[in-house]
Amino acid sequence: MKFPSRRTLLTILAALCVWSAPLHAEPAWPNKPVRIVVAYPSGGVSDAVARILADKLAVQLGTPVLVENKPGASGSIGIDAVAKSAPDGYTLGFSAISPLALNPHLSKSPFDPARDIVPLVSVMYSPVLLLATSATPAKDLRELVQAARAKPGAVRWATSGSASLGHIMLEQLGALAKVEFTHVPYKGGGQQITDALGGQFEVLSINSSSVIMQQIKAGKLRPLAVGAPTRLETLPAVPTLSELGYAPANLSSLFGLFAPAGVPAPVLARLNAEANKVLTRREVRERLLSADNVPTGGSTAEFARQIAAESDNNLRIIRAAAIKAD
Numbered sequence: 625m626k627f628p629s630r631r632t633l634l635t636i637l638a639a640l641c642v643w644s645a646p647l648h649a650e651p652a653w654p655n656k657p658v659r660i661v662v663a664y665p666s667g668g669v670s671d672a673v674a675r676i677l678a679d680k681l682a683v684q685l686g687t688p689v690l691v692e693n694k695p696g697a698s699g700s701i702g703i704d705a706v707a708k709s710a711p712d713g714y715t716l717g718f719s720a721i722s723p724l725a726l727n728p729h730l731s732k733s734p735f736d737p738a739r740d741i742v743p744l745v746s747v748m749y750s751p752v753l754l755l756a757t758s759a760t761p762a763k764d765l766r767e768l769v770q771a772a773r774a775k776p777g778a779v780r781w782a783t784s785g786s787a788s789l790g791h792i793m794l795e796q797l798g799a800l801a802k803v804e805f806t807h808v809p810y811k812g813g814g815q816q817i818t819d820a821l822g823g824q825f826e827v828l829s830i831n832s833s834s835v836i837m838q839q840i841k842a843g844k845l846r847p848l849a850v851g852a853p854t855r856l857e858t859l860p861a862v863p864t865l866s867e868l869g870y871a872p873a874n875l876s877s878l879f880g881l882f883a884p885a886g887v888p889a890p891v892l893a894r895l896n897a898e899a900n901k902v903l904t905r906r907e908v909r910e911r912l913l914s915a916d917n918v919p920t921g922g923s924t925a926e927f928a929r930q931i932a933a934e935s936d937n938n939l940r941i942i943r944a945a946a947i948k949a950d
Contacts, residue, residue: 653713653891657688660881661709663702663719665695669833669915670879673748674718676911677881680902698788699723700733703882707735711886713895716744720877722789725935729942730787730949737935742883743927744892745899746920748912750831750877752793752851754865755840760826765848765868768827772803780825782808782816787949789875790829792938793851795945796873797865820845831877832856832916851875856916872937878920880927896924 660678664670671693678689694702699719706717724737735741754765760779762768772779783790786809798805808825810816817835820828821844829851830836837858839845847862851874855864865874881899883892902908903921912919941947 653888653894654685654687656714657690658682658685658713659690659692659715661702661705661715661717662691662693663695663699663717663723664693666693669750669831669917670718670720672915673879673912673917676908677718677747677899677902680905680908681898684898684901698727700727700735703741704734706882707740707884709884711884711888713883713887713891715884716895717741717882718747718879719882720750720879721931721934722877725931726787726789726792726938729935729939730947740885742885742887742892743924743931744881744883745896745924746878746880746922746927746930747899747903748879748917748919749852750879750917751856752789752829752876753832753836753847754793754827754829754849754851755820755836756827756846756848757820757823757825758844759823762826762848763846765865768848769801769803771826772798772801772805776804777806779803779805779827780808781805782810782820782825782828784816784830785809785811787942787947789877791947792941793829793865793873793875795947796875796941797870799941799944800870800873832858834915837916852918857913858916878930878934879917880920892924 660674662671662674674691678691682689694705700723703717703719703723706715709715724741727733728737756762756768760768760771762771768779781794783794785791791807791809794805794807816828816830819825821839840847847859849865849868850856850859850862852864855862865871900921903919909919
């Protein structure tokens, strides 16, 4: 029996390598549906925005993008699910940055914000409105501060809960103005709005929404200031807290997309680029701005810096005011 020559064997092996290479190569990303975990209940503003993103990303990525709601623990449950998912780019999270920049300072986090989660892209900020009710005659923030200074503790300030962003704003403004407010914490916004309309307290801090804007237009709530980088198009006469001299209290809710640590860099870069494209589309911007949610965008590094800066600021305020979670 005659065996093949050495040259013939090498030729056969080379051919086999060429034919077998595609069998072992990594499949191109994405080749299956992408999931966005929303850290809040369905039906809210964050859920609506996540579904807008999902629809547009699906077209740009050429694969279905599904939305799954995992609410609870002020966003920490949803972000924990993302942190514990496979780092393959097929599971993302949509949330405010509080699970990384606020919650860990108040209770033990189920994930390490610095090691287990990658900030992917900033999506929008949701302004925080400071509103007066019928319980106070104050026409602007200066008059409200004067009332609080004249009678320490007499001005009651309602928020969506202890250790919420509105509570942080209250403590920061009180410290800067050297006045004492009485905190009235609620568990969510529904009852808070009902009691505000009934004049059960003097002032409240709450994220902007269509419901709130209707009450402002009806004259039942009076805007004193807004926590936002710039004035809102819908409330051009209302100054930001920075304009009024309270820059450290000028807080707004920053939302973004997140990924588990370990996702390959090319996949992260692609996701960041595609999300930024979505946020430049006119119909997306108009949809967000119609609810006073301002589209942002930017690099992953920039988003990470924003989170780190807010985390440091929150920690300082929490320690100074001895704030504790409910």
